[in-house]
Amino acid sequence: MKHKVESWEERRKKAIVRGYNKERSGDKTTFDVSKIYDEEERRMEEDDGNKRCKVFKKPHEQFLEKKEEKRRKREEFLKAKAEKEKAMENCKKRKVEKYKKLNRKTRRGQPIMKERMEYLLEKIQKSIDA
Helix, strand or coil: CHHHHHHHHHHHHHHHHHHHHHHHHHCCCCCCHHHHHHHHHHHHHHHHHHHHHHHCHHHHHHHHHHHHHHHHHHHHHHHHHHHHHHHHHHHHHHHHHHHHHHCCECCCCCECHHHHHHHHHHHHHHHHHC
16 A cells, blocks of 8 residues: 555656646746646546546445444344343342242241242233233
């Protein structure tokens, strides 16, 4: 890549020197370097704009498509991650509730059977419905 840039700079310098010599040999009066630079840059912009559109159009479109695909995949990944975290949070919440229900004790340390019976009843009802 560096080689290409250097060769481009060389060609540009040669073109400017050529323009300078042409201007100098054709007109023996005054000489304006800024005029040559402005003309050369204007011509380079025109050429560069046309070539760039034709040559780099397809690779540029492919690059944009890949970029869009990457962005879309990232969004899907983040969405799936959020859903997974939400599901894990719900599971943890149910687990904590179940633990609280089943492990309640009286003052003397005896388990409260009412909570356990309700849990078993809910479990049976869910299995019948499903």
